[in-house]
Amino acid sequence: MNNLVKSDVSILMVEDNPRYLAELQEWLKEISGFAGVTLQPAAGAHGEFTGVLMMAAYHKQRGDTKRTKMLIPDAAHGTNPASAGMLGMSVVTIPSDERGNVDLKALEAACDDTVVGMMVTNPNTLGMFDEHIEKVVKLVKDCGGLMYGDGANLNALLGIVRPGDLGFDVMHFNLHKTFSVPHGGGGPGSGPVGVSERLLDFLPSPLVGIVEEGDDDIEPLYGFVTPKHSIGRMKAFHGHFGGGLVRAYTYIAMHGPDGLKDIAQYAVLNANYLQARLRDTYKIPYDRICMHEFVMEGRFEGSDIRALDISKRLMDYNFHPPTNYFPLIVHEALMIEPTETENKDTLDAFAEALIKIAGEARENDLQVFQSLGSIHGARHPGHHARIGIHRVAEIDHAVGGVVGMQDHVQQASLSLVSDARNPGHGPGGEHPVLNQPQPPWPLGDEDPAVGRRHHGPGAFQPLGDGLHAEGTG
Ligand SMILES: Cc1ncc(COP(=O)(O)O)c(C=O)c1O
Helix, strand or coil: CCCCCCCHHHHHHCCCHHHHHHHHHHHHHHHHCCCEEECCCCCHHHHHHHHHHHHHHHHHHCCCCCCCEEEEECCCCCHHHHHHHHCCCEEEEECECCCCCECHHHHHHHCCCCEEEEEEECCCCCCCCCCCHHHHHHHHHHCCCEEEEEECCHHHCCCCCCHHHHCCCEEEECHHHHCCCCCHHHCCCCCCEEECHHHHHHCCCCEEEEEECCCCCCCCEEEEECCCCCCCCCCCCCCCHHHHHHHHHHHHHHHHHHHHHHHHHHHHHHHHHHHHHHCCCCCCCCCCCCCCCEEEECCCCCCCCCHHHHHHHHHHCCCCCCEECCCCCCCCEEEECCCCCCCHHHHHHHHHHHHHHHHHHHHCCHHHHHCCHHHHHHHCCCHHHHCCCCCCCHHHHHHHHHHHHHHHHHHHHHHHHHHHHCCCCCCCCCCHHHCCCCCCCCCCCEECCCCEECCCHHHCCCCCHHHCCCCCC
16 A cells, blocks of 8 residues: 555545445444545544534535534543534533533533534543433433534544444544544644444435445445435545554454454553552542543642653653643643553553652652753743642633643754754853753763763754653544
8 A cells, every 4th residue: 555645536546445445435434333434534633623514514404504512521532522512502511410420400401493403422531431321311412412422532442332323423532632643743644534324315426325336246336326315525635544454454454353442452451550659649530440541630738849840850760751631621631542552551651650659749859850840940030930830720720821832842852853963062051952951961871860871962862752742633
């Protein structure tokens, strides 16, 4: 397969490519329990937009034009309300109950004949499988709405539960989260969308399909087909062909049905193991058996240290920091999502680093948090005095804080690159990012306090993915 092939015409000229796409569509249908799948959308958010567009087209085609409200739980990823909002719908936020489920009473009160549908992530961003999901689906359907599934967390369900069987009408897959496709720094992703029978005719065009049936001797001929009431084209071609679709195809083929189930079971086991190890050290506000992730608070009574400081400190221990400040309903959220691929040694080392950091935080020794924190300090003089002031509003951090952190890390990488290339260009120079204090260890030495290696100019290694703070979710 040629991952450089981009256009519709050339892709069809590469023998077998359409067949691979068709097979991937079929596998995704089988995995999710949906009747049809489009591979077009380029990412999860793009898949959401595609799905909500189909929901709107469905109601419109039936002449049901008063439906303008999208119901979305407060634990949802920000792309959910954004997708509905981009289509001019009004968003009604449904609170979560104390166990992290959709609050059924609030949902019931919001259900009426103006509801387009509901967008639900299950398991949700707290890592909780909704204990009343069937009731949620029924309430929405009884008022004529459609159920949208945010499939970003599908890795927790593979081979165990199929959203189509639960009654969802449409769902995007984040191929880049479930089938090993990387999603560092926001992309590139791949967000195919699955639909139930009633949305089949609205799928984007073109779909990969059989244009001439085969027989015992001849393979079917694959090509492009257009659904009857298609919402049209969402992208020039199908997803990210090489990096996304081919990779997901390969991952699914390699694992097979039993292996897919293992993915879900290991992801859930790993998250529950970490949750059990950290439960006595960090506050976990929704503390019950979790799915592939759980969310804990990055703050301690009497300490000024917060989630962002803990994440930066984790980098000192050579760990990729978790998602910060999301979901919004957990204060100082640290979302821990280990995935299926981590082994017990790594999980233990990660838990021990977090336990050690909690000890440091409780001592409230701000100096300890200044190593990578100085990156922040360089751009915001007085940052360390600011540690205690903190967080104007959670939303500010969910949007600006995380982006801001990426910015800081990027700036830090840049400064280190610049440091490495210009050994004479030391701290305190005119480069704004380099206005940071000289590290307290000689460059290139081992810091005995935490056993980490600090690379001097000659030994520079870019911070790279390992230190790259991801966006939310
Ligand atoms: C729950 C959830 N929904 C939607 C998205 C959006 O996916 P993407 O980043 O591919 O646009 C994410 C991504 O982080 C997510 O975690």
